[in-house]
Amino acid sequence: MSSVVKVRAAQDWERVYRAMLRGRRFDEIVLALQRQGVVDSFAEGKGQEAAQVGAIADLVDGDMVFPSYRQPAAALERGVEPIDLMRLYAGASFCAWDWRATGFAPYAIPVGSQLAHATGWAWAARLRGEKSVTVVFFGDGSSSQGEVHEAMNYAGVFRAPVIFLLENNGWAISLPTARQTRAESLYLRAPGYGIAGEAVDGNDVEAVRHVVRAAIERARNGDGPTLIEAKTYRLGGHTTSDDHRRYRSEDEVATWAEADPIARLRQAVAGAPEADDALGRIAEEIDVEMNRATDAFLEERGRG
């Protein structure tokens, strides 16, 4: 994966940049809270913000998102309140957010089990003649699960308007993708289901949006599901209980850190005075927003 900046910012880059940065800032805060013993454990999304935000940036009202358990940037962009997501990691609730109102389903812990839910949800919408689209996140590890295969096959048979967004972040805890599958790319499974499949640089938010928009159009037109493999990288551990230095090299992580999706978008837009102003302003606003949420959360946990 090249670290050359090839990101071309869209007109509305501020919106996706804000969403990605919000996810990143949330990650940093919850990681710190875990180290302080305020939350129990946390699955970081660091490095995968472009894949997550790019996958949902062009959804509209009535569309639905099914996460796995590592989509903080997507959750917040869907309107899940940061404090509600923090409650999950603190053991206060399994799903404190209004999943219907936000269109963001509860996290699914059994890996790969959520794909069939997305298929069923999308199919129900199609049966009622609605034009909504469903996006479901999963990973390279869960791609080995039989239920993932079944869900994609059902979606193909019933032409469910669903987008299977595979965040291939290189590692399923300690197992690299090369040991997860002999296949060079996981999107190549799509023809096996008679559905569309594409791979994309998952650290290029505009590239992700581009392929997702095409998939959304297919789904809304009744042309069925799409499997999209967003090639990205998990910059943090599997969870806060993990020590990823045990199974991967610092060089590898450093190489991918150079392809940080947030930095890439920033570099793509920086230079113009207006853009520089916006970058600064967004960062400040995210800080204010996140600090407010963190204070409220600490207060609630008796740590204010």
Next chain:
Amino acid sequence: MSATTAARTRTGLTMADAIRGGLDQALSEDPRTMILGEDVGRLGGVFRITDGLQSKYGQDRVVDSPLAEAGLAGTAVGLALNGMRPIIEIQFDGFIYPALNQLLCHVAKMAERVRTPGLLPIVVRIPVGGRIRASELHSESPETYFAHTPDLRVVSPSTPLTARALLLAAVRSDEPYVFLEPKRLYRRERIEDGDEVAEVDPGKARLAAEGDDALIVAYGPTVDLALRASHELANEGITAAVLDLVSLAPIDRETLFEQAGRCGRVVVISEAIERCSIASYVVALLATELFDQLDTAPRLLASPNRPYPPADEEEEYLPSYEDLLAAVRKVVR
């Protein structure tokens, strides 16, 4: 449908007919209700329970699914979350196992996960039980797995009298139900159309035969054995009541304790393997909650702790009619 209808007119209503009638009624009264399963459409299911329903309601409401039970159950979760009311048919008891991940992790847990009761109105229909000389994994009694799982309701009809009403109660409920159909009894008993019970409480046990000397507690495939035994024992001057549990989770403790306390002598019979079973749970409840009112220790008849055998050995393996007669004679002696 026509061949089946003709057969029914000639000979009365079977439990298969009653369940089909319930499915038909469920589809007609709520457009959100769907039936999904392997071969349930044109073929009418391997037991013909859905015979004629696809031609009546269309391929979007009676859906032939791909041959994949986990996908079936998982898709039903998504359909139900999005406003549909799926009834899924599992072809045979032994084929439910691939779907256990979805049933135990999601069907049973989703409502509590989001603290929203009545979130998943799903009915999982499974033909269960043995004594039909079937292949391996076609004669299982998997009820314990479901009954052990909080927030799954588990019910089993045993007669055409109440099967339709029980199915409709499960379908109309907003809670997930596992509906276990004793396949040996699908076409065994026949009743007149008008004798069908219109409504039942799916959480209540049913007193299937009166008696005072002993209580036989049974459910699903063993209820007809219990009724036969009760009938035969009457010739010996023993009146044995039969309690059909109907609901395996939750157990209707009130009726169980009332009837067991009244009779004082209890035999529990089940086709399932005894270890950690519904039957052993019933005995445990009686021992811990009703000890003072029992005249003698309850007797438990169930299958031994080993896999269901080939057909030639199934009569040896399952608790027999003779075992049941002997057990009742023993507790009343």
